């Protein structure tokens with residue numbers, strides 16, 4: 255069994271663009287990064303998954319800087335069970351929903367909303383007890399239990415680990431844009447070391463795996479901050495917040511974070527390789 259202690263909390267997040275950028279590129283980037291009286295710029299409030307090393311959630315686990323706003327990396331081998339104790343320190347209800355593992359209805363972590371009022375909640379046929387996983391309120395806790403059953407394992411022709419994701423799933427597009435997503439790996443037997451947490455300090459990274467020196471995770475996407483639950487909070491940080499029109503196409507474009515932190519991760523990783 256691999257036990258993970260997670261919490262959800264708010265933070266501000268700086269979207270960083272590639273270091274290897276020429277003048278033209280910088281001008282282009284200013285559309286998205288430059289702060290203005292009616293432009294948020296490059297610093298956004300986010301909700302993020304964070305891992306702790308103690309049951310009272312007082313000691314944050316260290317994490318590699320290239321992880322950006324991604325949540326902690328969850329890794330488990332076939333026949334293992336992932337147990338996540340989630341505590342919600344955010345101001346909204348959230349959940350954790352995994353891909354690539356087996357779960358029962360009480361650890362599915364999904365609310366599916368439907369346009370018809372009668373389908374306001376995912377009609378999964380479960381009772382209130384079985385719905386506690388769907389939505390963890392602010393201050394609330396829930397324990398998720400996910401199994402890496404043999405039928406979910408990498409096949410002989412696959413890589414040693416399959417890469418999946420987990421994310422909050424009350425309103426998945428909005429919550430992923432808010433920051434609530436991370437990587438989940440299911441691996442063949444013997445691939446993982448005992449600990450899931452490979453980071454000793456900011457500079458020293460030790461692989462959590464026996465088969466590679468380092469595994470690094472990049473998420474290539476456009477983070478649409480217009481979808482974030484914290485858009486209104488972010489607008490309030492503009493000096494002319496009252497003048498911001500959230501429907502203005504130029505304003506909306508300024509909130510598209512292309513690759514966000516994750517493109518810059520490549521530079522960080524390249525620099526590290528050059529040093530080595």
Ligand SMILES: [Cu+2]
Nearest residue numbers: 351353421426
């Ligand atoms: Cu999903």
